[in-house]
Amino acid sequence: MARRFAGERLVVATHNPGKLAEIAELLRPFEIGVAGAGVLGLPEPEETGASFEANAELKARAAAQASGLPALADDSGLVVPALDGAPGIHSARWARAGRDFARAMAEVEARLAGKSDRRASFVACLTLAWPDGHVESFRGEARGHLVFPPRGTRGFGYDPIFVPEGGSETFGEMDPARKHAISHRADAFGKLAAACFVRETDT
Ligand code: IMP
Numbered sequence: 001m002a003r004r005f006a007g008e009r010l011v012v013a014t015h016n017p018g019k020l021a022e023i024a025e026l027l028r029p030f031e032i033g034v035a036g037a038g039v040l041g042l043p044e045p046e047e048t049g050a051s052f053e054a055n056a057e058l059k060a061r062a063a064a065q066a067s068g069l070p071a072l073a074d075d076s077g078l079v080v081p082a083l084d085g086a087p088g089i090h091s092a093r094w095a096r097a098g099r100d101f102a103r104a105m106a107e108v109e110a111r112l113a114g115k116s117d118r119r120a121s122f123v124a125c126l127t128l129a130w131p132d133g134h135v136e137s138f139r140g141e142a143r144g145h146l147v148f149p150p151r152g153t154r155g156f157g158y159d160p161i162f163v164p165e166g167g168s169e170t171f172g173e174m175d176p177a178r179k180h181a182i183s184h185r186a187d188a189f190g191k192l193a194a195a196c197f198v199r200e201t202d203t
Pocket residue numbers: 047074075076077078091092122155156157158159171183
């Protein structure tokens with residue numbers, strides 16, 4: 001059985017204000033106070049892991065050890081089976097230092113030339129780490145397919161080329177509330193909450 005979170009405050013191990021806001025929103029119903037790793041001045045470890053799980057765990061562990069509080073980290077990306085899973089854990093890096101996602105999406109399109117399999121998934125791994133080294137990790141997925149050229153100006157990253165299963169709009173065109181209800185992060189968070197954020201009144 002997963003270890004339950006019994007405290008009142010945790011660190012969200014990200015220096016990205018957008019991710020911090022999204023995770024704080026997901027935690028709100030559980031009345032858990034949130035501090036960002038950036039605000040606490042915690043270091044940002046290098047993502048040297050070979051999987052989403054390994055990278056989420058190393059970020060969460062580093063923040064829990066440095067702060068003495070339980071810490072939550074996420075690692076996510078776009079997985080394209082016809083590209084052997086790329087860009088995968090390198091999703092942010094494909095946009096290079098300028099965070100140029102038009103370039104990253106063009107790279108995906110170029111590498112898919114001549115391939116008919118357009119399936120893709122967004123994957124997210126959320127890890128909760130305690131200062132004693134214990135971790136709990138949960139993987140979430142949103143399945144769909146890729147379209148070119150990119151469509152829509154909402155969302156971020158690879159959203160304009162991803163159409164979720166059963167839909168016709170890209171994540172970049174979709175109402176953000178709808179995207180957040182079906183996203184890979186929401187899927188992972190639902191599993192984490194069910195296992196670790198069980199409230200006394202729920203048992
Ligand atoms: P991380 O910060 O190392 O986890 O990098 C995640 C990267 O994956 C982001 O920079 C995006 O490129 C991509 N990504 C993850 N989730 C999404 C999403 O919901 N929409 C679009 N791109 C995403």
